[in-house]
Amino acid sequence: MLQSASLPLLSVVFLGAAAVVYVASIYVSDTTDVLSIRWKLGQALSGLVLLAVVTNLPELVITVSAALADNVDLAVGNVLGGIAIQTVVLVVFDVFGTGRSKGLTYWASSLQLVIEASVVVAVLSVTVMGSQLSSAFLVFRVTPPEILIVCLWLGGVWIIAKARTGLPWEREGAAPGGQQTPRGTAKRKKHRRMKAAGNSTRYVVGVFLLAALATLVGGVVLERTSDLIARRTGVSGAIFGATALAAVTSLPEVATGMAAIKLGDCELAISDIFGGNGFLPTLFLVASLLSGRAVLATMPPSTLYLTALGILLTSIYSIGLIVRPRRQRFRMGIDSLLVLSLYCLGVLGLATM
Known part of the structure; x- marks a missing residue:
């Protein structure tokens, strides 16, 4: 049916599926936060892994659907473009979330967040290395770099879980004068609202499953329409996945992050972005297993370019979390202004490829 649809109709279906994924992903995120508290998974390794997977359901569904359709370029572009765009989402948080009193990284500065940013840089660095290997370097439908990315991510999650219980630094890695409310406040407030409304755990699980199903259907439609529109x-497919599709799938992060900041939890908003960005490259293993192709070794130059851009933007925010710039320009910290400028220049560069 979609194969014969006109471009305007495909665009309407694409936007409709995007709206479904946007709304459903917010419900998935909110119910996951509540369940992580009720099942006491918040600080545990299993909890961090679960949160990373379910909060990136749109990207997971698109990757699986694209790999099964042998449309790997779209999947890779969506993952790497999504990392760059979701890092720029922090600029949105800075401008519209924290107001005119100091920048986002000043309030949310934490060594734990620096560790999370370092995990993102590590997995993206292996992505660049893997792209330079021969496509014939395929064993059991996967390549060593794809396995290494998963191992690095799991190791990073373990370190993050340990860091959240305390670091051997003064104030356990928290900067003075920053966020006053403890991280996780937004999740606990969601849980209290659910509890006050009389919503049982069975009800929360039901909403989660329905929202996850809607995300599944919407993600498949997004992948199919994206391929046809491209x-x-x-x-x-790589460029469309890295721009339009990545922008659409990052909208839920904007909504949930802004909600966390309004509840006084800037650290959680940044952590969700870095956590999602660190997880996304693990989807290359899924794409290779399903497609039987060495995904990293067949990356086009545009996706390799986006990987480097993601490393650059993440590194700037990592430095910002340590330096903690006080001054703002155009309602944002200096680091956010630099990230926004470099991203715009990066998109212009991408257009010339």
Whole structure:
């Protein structure tokens, strides 16, 4: 049916699926936060892994659907473009969340967040290395770098879980004068609201499953329409996945992050972005297993370019979390202004490829 649809109709279906994924992903995120508290998974390794997976359901569904359809370029572009765009989401938090009193990284500065940013840089660095290997370096439908990315991510999650219980630093790695409310406040407030409304755990699980199903369906439709729109407009699947599709799938992070900041939990908002960005490259292993192709070794130059851009933007915010710039320009910290400027220049560079 979609194969014969016109470009305007495909665009409408694409936007409709995006709306479904946006709303459903917010419910998935909120119910996951509540369940992590009720099941006491918040600080545990298993809890961090679960949160990373379920909060990135749209990207997971798109990757699986694209790999099964042998449309790997779209999946890879969506993952790496999503990391760059979701890092720029922190600029949105800075401008509209914290107001005119100091920048986002001043309030949310924490060594734990620096560790999370370092995990993102580590897995993206292996992504660059893996892209330089021969496509024939395939064993049991996967390549060593894809396995290494998963191992690095799991190791990083373990370190993050240990760091959240305390660091051998003064104030356990928390900067003076920053966020006063403890991280996780937003999750606990969601839980209290659910409890006050009389919502049982069975009800929360039911909402989660329905929202996850809606995300599944919406993600498949997004992948199919993205491929067709890219072909009709003459844009490569990698670039369309890295721009339009990545922007759409990052919208839930904008909504949930802004909600956390309004509840006084800036650290959680940044942690969710870095946590999701660290998890996304692990989807390359899934794409290789399903497609039987060495995904990293067949990356086009545009996706390799986006990987480097993601490393650059993440590194800037990592430095910002340590330096903690006080001054703002255009309602944002100096680090956010630099990230926004470099991202815009990066997109212009991408357009020339």
